Amino acid sequence: MFKWFVKWFHRMGSPPHFYRFAGSWLPWLTVVFTVLTVAGLYGGLVLAPPDYQQGESYRIIFIHVPAAWMSMFIYMVMASCGIIVLVWRMKLAEVVLICSAPIGASFTFLALVTGSLWGKPMWGTYWVWDARLTSELILLFLYLGVIGLYGAIDEKRVAGRAVAILAIVGMINIPIIHYSVEWWNSLHQGATVTKMDKPSIHWTMLVPLLLMALSFKVYFIISLFQRVRAELLHRERNSRWVEELFRS
Amino acid sequence: MKRLSLSQAFWFLLRRDLLLAFRNRSEMANPLLFFVLVITLFPLAIGAEPNLLARIAPGIIWVAALLASMLSLDGIFRSDFDDGTLEQMLLSAHPVPVLVLAKVTAHWLVTGLPLLLVAPLLAMMLGLDEDAYGILLLTILLGTPVLSLIGSIGVALTVGLRKGGIILSLLVLPLYVPVLIFSSSAIDVAASGLPATAQISMMLAFLFLALSLSPVATAAALKMSMS
Amino acid sequence: MSMSEFFNMGGYAVFVWSSYGLALVVLVLNWFIPYQQHQQNIKKLKRQYRQETKQNDSSS
Amino acid sequence: MSALLQTRDLCCVKDDRVLFEGMNLALKAGQILLVEGKNGSGKTSLLRILTGLSLPESGDVLWQGRPISEVGADYYEQVNYVGHHDGIKRDLTCLENLRLVQAMGKPLPIDLDDALEKVNLYRFGDNYVATLSAGQKRRLALARLVVTEAQLWIMDEPFTSLDKASMAMFQEMFEQHLEKGGVIVLTSHHDIEMPQSDVVRLNLSE
Numbered sequence: 001m002f003k004w005f006v007k008w009f010h011r012m013g014s015p016p017h018f019y020r021f022a023g024s025w026l027p028w029l030t031v032v033f034t035v036l037t038v039a040g041l042y043g044g045l046v047l048a049p050p051d052y053q054q055g056e057s058y059r060i061i062f063i064h065v066p067a068a069w070m071s072m073f074i075y076m077v078m079a080s081c082g083i084i085v086l087v088w089r090m091k092l093a094e095v096v097l098i099c100s101a102p103i104g105a106s107f108t109f110l111a112l113v114t115g116s117l118w119g120k121p122m123w124g125t126y127w128v129w130d131a132r133l134t135s136e137l138i139l140l141f142l143y144l145g146v147i148g149l150y151g152a153i154d155e156k157r158v159a160g161r162a163v164a165i166l167a168i169v170g171m172i173n174i175p176i177i178h179y180s181v182e183w184w185n186s187l188h189q190g191a192t193v194t195k196m197d198k199p200s201i202h203w204t205m206l207v208p209l210l211l212m213a214l215s216f217k218v219y220f221i222i223s224l225f226q227r228v229r230a231e232l233l234h235r236e237r238n239s240r241w242v243e244e245l246f247r248s
Numbered sequence: 249m250k251r252l253s254l255s256q257a258f259w260f261l262l263r264r265d266l267l268l269a270f271r272n273r274s275e276m277a278n279p280l281l282f283f284v285l286v287i288t289l290f291p292l293a294i295g296a297e298p299n300l301l302a303r304i305a306p307g308i309i310w311v312a313a314l315l316a317s318m319l320s321l322d323g324i325f326r327s328d329f330d331d332g333t334l335e336q337m338l339l340s341a342h343p344v345p346v347l348v349l350a351k352v353t354a355h356w357l358v359t360g361l362p363l364l365l366v367a368p369l370l371a372m373m374l375g376l377d378e379d380a381y382g383i384l385l386l387t388i389l390l391g392t393p394v395l396s397l398i399g400s401i402g403v404a405l406t407v408g409l410r411k412g413g414i415i416l417s418l419l420v421l422p423l424y425v426p427v428l429i430f431s432s433s434a435i436d437v438a439a440s441g442l443p444a445t446a447q448i449s450m451m452l453a454f455l456f457l458a459l460s461l462s463p464v465a466t467a468a469a470l471k472m473s474m475s
Numbered sequence: 476m477s478m479s480e481f482f483n484m485g486g487y488a489v490f491v492w493s494s495y496g497l498a499l500v501v502l503v504l505n506w507f508i509p510y511q512q513h514q515q516n517i518k519k520l521k522r523q524y525r526q527e528t529k530q531n532d533s534s535s
Numbered sequence: 536m537s538a539l540l541q542t543r544d545l546c547c548v549k550d551d552r553v554l555f556e557g558m559n560l561a562l563k564a565g566q567i568l569l570v571e572g573k574n575g576s577g578k579t580s581l582l583r584i585l586t587g588l589s590l591p592e593s594g595d596v597l598w599q600g601r602p603i604s605e606v607g608a609d610y611y612e613q614v615n616y617v618g619h620h621d622g623i624k625r626d627l628t629c630l631e632n633l634r635l636v637q638a639m640g641k642p643l644p645i646d647l648d649d650a651l652e653k654v655n656l657y658r659f660g661d662n663y664v665a666t667l668s669a670g671q672k673r674r675l676a677l678a679r680l681v682v683t684e685a686q687l688w689i690m691d692e693p694f695t696s697l698d699k700a701s702m703a704m705f706q707e708m709f710e711q712h713l714e715k716g717g718v719i720v721l722t723s724h725h726d727i728e729m730p731q732s733d734v735v736r737l738n739l740s741e
Binding site for chain 2: 583586587588589590608609611612614616618619620621622623624625626627631634635636637638639640641642
């Protein structure tokens with residue numbers, strides 16, 4: 001089994017193979033994404049009963065929580081790509097790392113805005129220095145650091161490795177930052193402010209939430225494949241396999 | 249003749265950097281002046297009302313210390329990058345992380361440590377409670393090396409860039425957050441007479457983590473930005 | 476659950492629907508921009524090869 | 536005698552331009568490689584790859600049969616690199632600079648003043664480098680070859696801003712190094728008068 005995986009891993013590493021592989025999977029992924037989203041939204045917006053405390057406003061969690069999970073998940077994907085870039089120097093891993101940064105940043109931004117929109121009905125103000133929202137804000141800065149550093153270096157192969165190092169350093173710091181902010185929040189706010197816990201999760205709410213989380217993950221793969229294919233064409237524009245593909 | 253042992257090379261590089269810093273002494277004062285200047289701005293901005301200033305003193309002192317140390321980061325590798333000695337250091341027979349640690353220690357001794365001299369004066373100006381002076385000095389003693397160590401990673405990543413300065417702050421400030429949180433809360437708690445051992449032990453943990461991991465990351469980043 | 480109630484969202488319509496609206500915008504943008512980029516790259520490559528073939532034909 | 540420095544189908548790409556590819560070099564002890572070519576043809580990039588500072592797009596650089604990424608610090612100990620930058624600190628004196636160079640590499644048991652005399656900078660021991668002329672700075676940069684022991688010398692335009700006499704003196708030093716079994720790689724616009732037997736020429740721009 002392991003031998004097969006190593007072979008698959010190296011075959012995936014070659015740009016032409018990945019370009020065709022991603023291209024062939026895109027339509028199927030789009031179908032899966034639409035099915036999951038429709039099911040999730042229908043379950044979340046229509047079937048799920050209103051929350052006894054927050055009424056209808058809690059339905060924002062079906063966007064906020066999956067987006068927050070995605071922002072963390074994508075940073076982990078970037079850090080593992082970073083390790084592959086530094087250890088095996090795989091060109092494709094650099095491209096995947098660079099292409100997932102903007103997607104991660106958009107999910108973090110989405111999580112922040114929906115978090116504050118959800119905060120308004122609950123606490124009366126748009127921005128509350130809640131532990132999770134503050135960590136999410138710092139995570140956004142980490143993403144912008146990755147994107148900014150990549151843009152600032154002209155030589156793209158060097159930029160790829162620089163960003164790989166930054167992503168790994170960022171990954172090591174995320175838990176430290178998260179627990180520091182958590183500790184800081186408990187110190188200053190005290191327990192009076194209701195933490196932004198998910199309301200007591202009844203299965204009718206949990207199922208749509210998981211469906212939406214899954215649909216966001218599938219969406220991430222779609223957007224990533226799309227970006228990687230565009231970037232591969234740009235980077236390999238004077239290589240033979242691109243020529244064969246478009247010479248016709 | 250055998251090459252120098254690792255510790256000899258470490259001390260040699262450290263002494264050379266201190267000698268260089270001493271040679272242009274005028275630059276050594278800049279972080280200190282910046283530190284004092286930023287802190288004097290706050291009473292002008294928010295009024296000199298004593299107990300308000302005393303309450304926010306830990307926070308201002310540490311934000312100012314953080315900005316002062318970040319502004320002086322550029323000096324670690326910039327001059328060596330320009331005159332080619334950085335290349336020679338990467339090509340030396342000694343492991344690069346240890347040489348990087350020597351350079352960062354020299355940078356800390358020149359820019360981070362002197363903040364200790366001025367901090368009590370500023371704390372007095374802001375009317376910080378006397379019990380907190382000891383903890384204030386301790387947090388600066390433990391915190392500024394972590395700032396230099398983490399900052400050296402950001403500097404190594406941006407040393408090759410023409411306009412590296414702006415990106416440097418975007419890369420480095422988020423990583424400074426844990427140090428900022430624990431140091432200012434240590435002083436705050438000490439000011440109200442409570443023991444700050446929890447915060448101090450966390451800062452010690454940060455120091456050892458940074459001491460062991462960041463030179464390796466900085467060495468990798470330097471090799472990468474020189475290629 | 477009549478349609479009007481659904482859209483009213485128990486008085487929180489503004490917050491809920493703006494969140495979902497923003498989510499839609501973010502998801503569409505993150506798909507459309509790379510898709511458009513990809514098509515542009517393809518168009519550029521095709522034009523480049525057409526010019527090359529024209530050049531080869533004229534020179535050979 | 537097997538080759539000391541080898542490259543195995545080395546390829547270098549810069550800003551999407553392939554500077555050179557499929558390059559297979561082999562340098563034995565006592566040989567000197569003269570890299571020629573127009574500006575921008577990749578001379579400096581090749582030298583930086585040979586020193587291990589830059590990574591090639593593909594292919595390997597071998598030292599005594601082993602890839603230099605594996606050999607690591609032991610390879611660096613065997614290399615003296617003089618690049619475009621002189622690699623000396625302006626605010627240090629000549630002697631302090633030489634002591635620094637010795638601390639970083641494998642020092643030779645030579646008195647530093649004698650070393651300065653070899654590159655005729657004898658009276659400049661305590662002068663700050665900032666006060667030296669371009670030619671003197673270049674000679675101090677090349678003094679690195681005298682104070683540290685390395686089998687492989689890699690130099691990028693070593694003769695820039697040097698006068699005729701200094702050039703002859705350094706070429707003579709190169710010959711001695713080759714006779715002692717050393718290997719040299721350099722780029723130069725001026726032609727070098729060396730016994731042609733051990734000169735290997737490589738032109739990157741044709």
